[in-house]
Amino acid sequence: MALPDDGTHVFARADDYFFGLLHSRFHEIWSLKQGTRLETRPRHTPTTCFEAFPFPFADDLAVAEPLDNLEAELNAAKHYAHVVLREEPAPYGCSSGRESAHSSSPAKGQSRLTSAATKEERRAAIAAFAKELNELREPSSHWRFPLSLNSGFFCPRICIIMLQMFSSEIKSVHFTGIGGTAMASAAAAMLDKGFAVTGSDQNVYEPMASFLAAKKIAVMNGYDERNLSHDPDLVVIGNAISRGNPEAEFVLDYKLRYGSLPELLREFFIRGKRSLVVAGTHGKTTTASLLAWVFEHNGLNPGYLIGGIPNNFSQGARFTDSKWFIIEGDEYDTAFFDKRSKFIHYQPEVAVINNLEFDHADIFENLDAVKKTFSHFIRLIPRNGLLLGNGDDANLAPLLNVTHCPVKRFGLGADNAVHAFNIRYGPTATEFEIPSFKFHLNLVGELNVRNALAVVACAKHCGLKNHQIQSAFDTFKGIRRRMEVRGIAGGVTVIDDFGHHPTAIRETLKALRLKYPREKIRAIFEPRSNTTRRNVFQVELASSFADADAVIVSEVARLEQLAPEERLNPGKLMQDLKAAGKDAAYLPDVDAIVAHLAKTAGGGDVVVVFSNGGFGGIHEKLLARLGGR
Numbered sequence: 204m205a206l207p208d209d210g211t212h213v214f215a216r217a218d219d220y221f222f223g224l225l226h227s228r229f230h231e232i233w234s235l236k237q238g239t240r241l242e243t244r245p246r247h248t249p250t251t252c253f254e255a256f257p258f259p260f261a262d263d264l265a266v267a268e269p270l271d272n273l274e275a276e277l278n279a280a281k282h283y284a285h286v287v288l289r290e291e292p293a294p295y296g297c298s299s300g301r302e303s304a305h306s307s308s309p310a311k312g313q314s315r316l317t318s319a320a321t322k323e324e325r326r327a328a329i330a331a332f333a334k335e336l337n338e339l340r341e342p343s344s345h346w347r348f349p350l351s352l353n354s355g356f357f358c359p360r361i362c363i364i365m366l367q368m369f370s371s372e373i374k375s376v377h378f379t380g381i382g383g384t385a386m387a388s389a390a391a392a393m394l395d396k397g398f399a400v401t402g403s404d405q406n407v408y409e410p411m412a413s414f415l416a417a418k419k420i421a422v423m424n425g426y427d428e429r430n431l432s433h434d435p436d437l438v439v440i441g442n443a444i445s446r447g448n449p450e451a452e453f454v455l456d457y458k459l460r461y462g463s464l465p466e467l468l469r470e471f472f473i474r475g476k477r478s479l480v481v482a483g484t485h486g487k488t489t490t491a492s493l494l495a496w497v498f499e500h501n502g503l504n505p506g507y508l509i510g511g512i513p514n515n516f517s518q519g520a521r522f523t524d525s526k527w528f529i530i531e532g533d534e535y536d537t538a539f540f541d542k543r544s545k546f547i548h549y550q551p552e553v554a555v556i557n558n559l560e561f562d563h564a565d566i567f568e569n570l571d572a573v574k575k576t577f578s579h580f581i582r583l584i585p586r587n588g589l590l591l592g593n594g595d596d597a598n599l600a601p602l603l604n605v606t607h608c609p610v611k612r613f614g615l616g617a618d619n620a621v622h623a624f625n626i627r628y629g630p631t632a633t634e635f636e637i638p639s640f641k642f643h644l645n646l647v648g649e650l651n652v653r654n655a656l657a658v659v660a661c662a663k664h665c666g667l668k669n670h671q672i673q674s675a676f677d678t679f680k681g682i683r684r685r686m687e688v689r690g691i692a693g694g695v696t697v698i699d700d701f702g703h704h705p706t707a708i709r710e711t712l713k714a715l716r717l718k719y720p721r722e723k724i725r726a727i728f729e730p731r732s733n734t735t736r737r738n739v740f741q742v743e744l745a746s747s748f749a750d751a752d753a754v755i756v757s758e759v760a761r762l763e764q765l766a767p768e769e770r771l772n773p774g775k776l777m778q779d780l781k782a783a784g785k786d787a788a789y790l791p792d793v794d795a796i797v798a799h800l801a802k803t804a805g806g807g808d809v810v811v812v813f814s815n816g817g818f819g820g821i822h823e824k825l826l827a828r829l830g831g832r
Contacts, residue, residue, distance in 0.1 A: 373436040373460070375399040379450045380441025381415065381422060382407035385508055386464055388520030389439070391418045392472065395522070403430045403450065408817065414518065428453040436460060439467050445539050463538040465548035472506060472522050473530070473550050479661060480549045482532035482580065483557030483593070484573075485707050489646075490557060490654040491531040492516075492682045493675075497662050498527055500675035505529050511701070514680035527665075534576055536566050544576045552588040553664060554580065555657050559598040562704055565733035570598065577602055584608040591660050593653065594619040613660045614653070621660040623652055630718045640669035644676050647686075648714025686711060686811075689822045692830035694806030696722075699822055703732045703815040705740045705747040712750035715811060722809045726751035727796060727821070729814040730771055731760040738771050745779035751811075753786035753803075755796055757818075793819035801828045 378390045381402025391414070394400040403423040407415065415422055423430045426449050431438065438454050438461040446452070454461045481491040492513035498505040499515070505527035508520040532546030532554070559577060561570040581602060584590050592603045594612030603610050613621040623635040626649075633644045635652050637659065644655050655676070662672050681687070684701040691697070698715070702708045708728070715724060726748055730736050735744065736759050748754045759771050773789045780787035790796045804810060812821055 373398070375401075375433070375435045376437045376439060377431060377433075377435035378402040378439045378441070379426065379430075379448070379454075380404055380444050381420075382411055383441060383443070384411060384510065384512070384519040386439070386441050387411040387415055388508065388518060388522075389464060389467060389472075390415070390420055392520070392522040393467075394418060394420060396471070399435075401430070401433065401435065403427070410512070426450050431459070434459075437462065437467075439464055440538055440540075442536060442538050442545070451539070461540075463541055463548075465537050465545045466541075468508065468530075469548045469550060473528055476506070476528040477526050477552050477665075478550045479527065479529045479553045479555070479665070480532040480546055480551040480580075481529070481555045481557070481657075482534065482546050482577070483555070484534075484560040484562050485704065485710070486557040486650060486654045486657075487531045487533070488701070489651065489682055489685055490555065490657050491529055493654060493679055494555075494658045494661055495529045496679050497658060497667065497672055497675040498529065498665075500678060501667060501671045503527055511685065512683045514682060515678070532580070534573065534580075535563055542566070544580065546580050547576075547583065551580070551584050553591065553661055554584050554588070555591045555661055556581075556593065556599060556602075557653065557657055558593050558596045558706075559602070560704070560706060561739070562734050564737050564739050574598065574602060581605060582607070589664055591657060591664070593657075594622075611660060611664075613656050615649075621656060623656050626652055628717050630720065640673070642669075642673055642676060645679060646681065647717050648710065650710040650714060686715065690826045692826040693804075693832050694808075695800075695804045695829050696809045697822055697826055697829075698809065698811040700811055700813050701815055702813045703729075703735055705735075705743040708744075708813055709747040709749065711813075712748065712811070715809065716750040719809050722807055723752045723805070724750065725753040725755070725800070725804060725808055725810045727755045727757070727810065727812045727814075729757045729760065729812075729816065729818050730773075731814060731816050731818075736760060736762065736765060736771055737769050741772060741775060742779070744771075745776055745783065748780060748785060749783070751785065754780050755788050755790055755799065757793070757796060758789075758791045760816075793821045793824060796821065797824050797828050800825060801832060804829065 376390070376393050376398050378386050378400070379402070381387055381390055382404035386402070387407075390400050390402055401421045401423070402415070403426055405425060407422055407424075428449050430450055431453050438450070438459055440451055440454070440461055441464060444451050453459070479494065481487050481494065483490075488509055488511040491507070491509045492511065492515075495505055495507040495509065496513060496515045504523050504525040506521055506523045506525055507516075507529040508531065509529075510519065510531045510533065512519045530549055532549055532551070534544040534546060536542045537545050537548065556577065559573065561567065561573055563573075567573050567576075577599075581590060584607070586608055588608050590603065590605065590608055590610045592599055592610065592612055593614055594600070594603070595614035595616050603612065611621065612619045615623055615626070617624070621637060623637060625634075625636045625641075627634040628647065628649075631645070631647065633647055633652055633655075635642055635644070635656070637656075642655065642659065644651060646655070659669075659672055663669070684699050687699045689697045689699050696719075700711050702711045708726075712724065712726065728744075728748075734740065756773060756776060759773060762770055777787050777789050788799060790799060800810060810825065812818060812825075814821075
């Protein structure tokens with residue numbers, strides 16, 4: 204029996220819009236099952252999910268991917284405006300001769316979705332609808348709805364992710380790009396939750412190779428479609444993976460469920476917990492590590508995810524049953540299919556922002572773009588949360604002027620709500636005071652005073668006392684790759700540091716000058732990050748080495764991938780360093796650098812290696828060569 208054209212389904216609110224998508228998808232599935240022709244006449248295809256319905260930040264949040272990317276998961280998204288059926292849809296269960304128990308039959312030409320009047324009835328209808336869809340699906344299909352919904356919708360994209368990705372049907376998870384600290388740690392945590400876990404990566408380096416092996420997680424070497432032949436229920440795609448990766452292409456071709464690591468963390472490990480997110484251009488790892496240790500030392504057993512390995516813990520991530528979750532919030536993008544910053548997913552109750560500078564030149568056009576993503580992050584803090592910001596940072600200052608949540612500023616200036624004074628810097632430790640207490644810290648430099656001050660402000664807000672915080676400070680052992688002494692050979696101290704931004708290099712060298720006031724400091728720098736490979740910091744890089752006596756710069760990584768006008772100019776950098784009185788050299792590789800230092804480094808010298816990568820095992824090679832002189 205033909206169904207007359209009953210007009211256009213236009214929905215003004217997010218839940219109505221998504222409700223309509225479900226309705227349309229049901230009609231399509233039912234029609235295909237019955238061999239009935241389904242005609243769709245798209246009236247308008249929205250460019251982003253924020254264009255599809257009124258949203259308070261629509262102009263500012265034009266960062267979601269096009270809805271076209273969701274076509275594989277929910278084809279009806281392309282046809283939300285106008286759906287015409289050539290045959291009357293049966294009520295739930297009619298295709299199998301059963302009647303739904305949720306409500307009486309709807310009026311002719313209506314499904315139970317459109318006949319449900321109240322919100323509760325609508326929710327119940329959707330649940331019943333999802334059940335029917337699951338019964339209709341082909342056994343080989345990767346398309347499936349869960350049987351329950353959270354109350355309140357955010358937007359179609361988020362709803363679709365939550366409906367498809369995090370259903371109770373997920374029993375196996377594959378991690379594409381499992382070798383990173385965060386991905387490996389999350390994989391192990393999912394294994395502990397009872398999921399079957401596999402992974403793949405081009406190369407898995409220590410310490411994560413041993414970590415994954417100890418967990419007995421199967422890791423395939425290299426990326427290949429065959430790595431997904433076991434048909435995992437969910438594929439978590441790392442943010443280093445791009446289009447063209449065989450596994451990413453297979454996921455898209457065959458409509459497998461997929462998501463990003465931040466999405467997985469939000470739904471399985473953060474939602475419902477008290478999330479403390481540490482963000483900022485610099486100091487995130489140290490601050491998050493120190494904060495996690497303060498909570499751990501005082502018996503709070505926090506879960507945490509940190510972009511380094513704190514020496515007080517055995518790994519960079521841990522997932523517990525505690526109500527507290529401490530996470531390093533990175534502004535880098537989430538995945539190739541989600542260009543929002545990672546920290547957007549972390550549901551901050553307390554957000555700590557240490558500082559704000561331009562970085563990640565491959566994804567941010569300028570400083571204003573970085574400010575914009577931080578402003579989006581700040582909007583997520585609830586009214587019963589707290590924004591803790593560095594009150595001394597000029598770039599951050601305008602972003603702290605918000606009224607939707609409490610704001611507290613910390614810093615060295617007296618006008619900050621939490622400010623440090625009477626600071627005493629030493630070669631192995633630092634002391635500073637706040638109005639109610641004097642703190643002692645076994646870390647050096649102003650950068651670590653600021654990191655510790657942020658921890659004090661956050662921990663006190665969460666209920667800890669000054670003496671509890673100090674007790675944890677007394678036993679904090681630092682973080683790997685943050686001014687980490689790797690060894691002493693031939694009288695030369697070799698230090699490893701993750702610094703790769705001019706500000707981080709400058710502040711680290713200032714701190715090392717406090718620790719080694721009379722020694723000759725030789726800095727080795729690998730321009731490896733997507734920012735320092737470019738010339739955006741051409742001038743700043745030269746000045747960042749002010750506290751070094753000699754500087755060696757290695758060949759710029761992947762220089763051929765950049766346009767000539769974008770590249771860092773090593774010759775100009777050498778010229779500027781020598782003009783500043785530095786002994787400077789530009790050397791092609793690790794072997795040349797090691798040979799150079801074996802000839803020039805003397806007893807008592809300090810060599811600090813700045814790199815955010817493995818740098819060809821330079822630390823071990825250098826120590827071996829110096830020890831054999």
